[in-house]
Amino acid sequence: MLSNYFPILLFIIVSAAIGAFPIILSRLINKGKNNNKAKTSAYECGFDSFDDARMKFDIRYYLVAILFIIFDLEIAFLFPWAVALESLGTSGLITMSIFLLVLIIGFIYEWKKGALDWD
Amino acid sequence: MFDFLNNFTSLFTFFNELSILPSTLILILLIMVPLLIVVAYYTYAERKIIASMQGRLGPNVVGPYGLFQPFADGVKLFFKEIIIPVDSNKFLFLLAPVITFTVAFSAWAVIPFDSVMVLSNINAGLLYILALTSLGIYGIIIAGWSSNSKYSLLGAMRSAAQIIAYEIAMGFALVGVIMISGSLNIGDIIHAQKGSMLNWLWVPLFPLFLVYFISGVAETNRAPFDVAEGESELVAGFHVEYSGMGFAIFFIAEYANMILISALTAILFFGGWLSPFNLNSLGGLEINDVVSNILLFFINDGIHWFIIKTLFFMFCFIWFRATFPRYRYDQIMRLGWKILIPITLIWIFVEMLFIYYKVEPWFL
Numbered sequence: 001m002l003s004n005y006f007p008i009l010l011f012i013i014v015s016a017a018i019g020a021f022p023i024i025l026s027r028l029i030n031k032g033k034n035n036n037k038a039k040t041s042a043y044e045c046g047f048d049s050f051d052d053a054r055m056k057f058d059i060r061y062y063l064v065a066i067l068f069i070i071f072d073l074e075i076a077f078l079f080p081w082a083v084a085l086e087s088l089g090t091s092g093l094i095t096m097s098i099f100l101l102v103l104i105i106g107f108i109y110e111w112k113k114g115a116l117d118w119d
Numbered sequence: 120m121f122d123f124l125n126n127f128t129s130l131f132t133f134f135n136e137l138s139i140l141p142s143t144l145i146l147i148l149l150i151m152v153p154l155l156i157v158v159a160y161y162t163y164a165e166r167k168i169i170a171s172m173q174g175r176l177g178p179n180v181v182g183p184y185g186l187f188q189p190f191a192d193g194v195k196l197f198f199k200e201i202i203i204p205v206d207s208n209k210f211l212f213l214l215a216p217v218i219t220f221t222v223a224f225s226a227w228a229v230i231p232f233d234s235v236m237v238l239s240n241i242n243a244g245l246l247y248i249l250a251l252t253s254l255g256i257y258g259i260i261i262a263g264w265s266s267n268s269k270y271s272l273l274g275a276m277r278s279a280a281q282i283i284a285y286e287i288a289m290g291f292a293l294v295g296v297i298m299i300s301g302s303l304n305i306g307d308i309i310h311a312q313k314g315s316m317l318n319w320l321w322v323p324l325f326p327l328f329l330v331y332f333i334s335g336v337a338e339t340n341r342a343p344f345d346v347a348e349g350e351s352e353l354v355a356g357f358h359v360e361y362s363g364m365g366f367a368i369f370f371i372a373e374y375a376n377m378i379l380i381s382a383l384t385a386i387l388f389f390g391g392w393l394s395p396f397n398l399n400s401l402g403g404l405e406i407n408d409v410v411s412n413i414l415l416f417f418i419n420d421g422i423h424w425f426i427i428k429t430l431f432f433m434f435c436f437i438w439f440r441a442t443f444p445r446y447r448y449d450q451i452m453r454l455g456w457k458i459l460i461p462i463t464l465i466w467i468f469v470e471m472l473f474i475y476y477k478v479e480p481w482f483l
Contacts (some may be wrong), residue, residue: 085298
């Protein structure tokens with residue numbers, strides 16, 4: 001059973017190696033010369049960059065990430081339920097309907113509150 | 120030709136039985152190397168096709184019809200210096216493209232190319248793919264943050280918010296597929312679609328197919344959802360600061376992701392390696408000459424159908440880029456949250472009832 005997963009582990013290792021190899025080789029071949037400030041500073045349309053880039057960002061990105069966690073968890077719950085759908089029968093149908101309805105009410109609340117608006 | 124293909128298939132099963140390291144390595148390279156070549160020629164095809172659609176010639180200097188263009192580009196990028204910005208986090212900066220690349224390619228470990236040609240036929244195949252496509256976001260966030268450039272950070276933020284928004288719609292579409300097939304194993308999902316092209320899941324799950332493919336285009340940050348790297352506003356988004364091989368690895372990963380989405384659409388909704396024709400209706404045919412033998416081989420299930428279907432969706436990606444104008448960012452978020460997610464939620468309810476009351480074709 002577990003031996004089925006060994007090729008996957010090996011695949012991940014091999015693809016990481018194939019991804020890293022050209023970068024390392026290219027770094028070894030092309031030693032950076034003339035590392036002056038104009039060349040190595042961050043690109044900002046030719047101006048000197050005048051602030052650290054790690055600045056404050058819009059709260060809505062954070063909000064989207066939180067909403068994502070809720071919905072992704074919901075999907076994680078739906079996966080095993082969907083696999084066993086036919087053997088669960090009526091009780092499975094009703095339980096999941098209640099679960100989904102609670103989430104949909106939350107979704108409608110977010111929608112009406114404007115958490116999904118972006119402008 | 121048949122002998123060659125038969126030998127190839129038996130080679131595959133033979134290697135599967137020899138559960139030792141070298142044979143697995145050879146199998147992995149048998150998947151990776153053709154995939155890398157397809158990526159190289161996908162970039163060429165994109166430039167050629169978009170050029171044709173816009174009445175230009177496209178690359179035509181390097182080799183006949185410009186066929187060696189991808190390799191010329193690769194060699195050029197290889198010998199370019201990888202400039203690391205002074206204020207960046209050097210290790211993360213170099214790690215980000217590797218993460219993106221690894222995630223884009225390792226999903227292929229569970230993709231079945233044929234009824235026997237699959238590296239690892241695991242029961243949680245679809246779960247593995249969902250997990251890996253979600254991991255892709257780490258490469259983007261790390262790249263954007265470690266560059267310490269404003270354009271990179273903004274591009275990464277936009278890209279991340281967009282990807283996770285569409286990830287949800289994509290996950291719900293996958294739930295719809297699992298409800299019908301009753302399995303997470305990708306081979307079983309394909310077997311559930313046996314019959315003719317009307318038995319494929321795109322018929323009962325048409326809205327989910329549309330949602331899945333649109334989400335796939337958004338997930339890979341392709342036009343018309345490419346605000347994250349919109350040239351006119353963010354220069355190149357999260358990979359502004361990357362040059363040389365660092366950029367090339369991101370580029371390869373993006374195209375590998377597009378191929379993966381195409382292959383998954385072909386597998387989940389269009390029957391993977393299944394033939395679109397009903398083979399039972401051909402049962403009583405007398406076959407003795409070469410031509411009808413070849414014809415029959417072509418009509419039968421096989422890897423060629425998988426390749427044709429995948430190529431079609433790969434072409435769609437290019438077609439979309441040449442056709443649609445770019446969405447505005449708020450429009451993208453509205454489409455993801457307010458249109459695609461409600462559609463999938465309603466469809467899961469509808470499908471649930473159809474399956475409960477055993478309505479064809481939802482109930483198998």
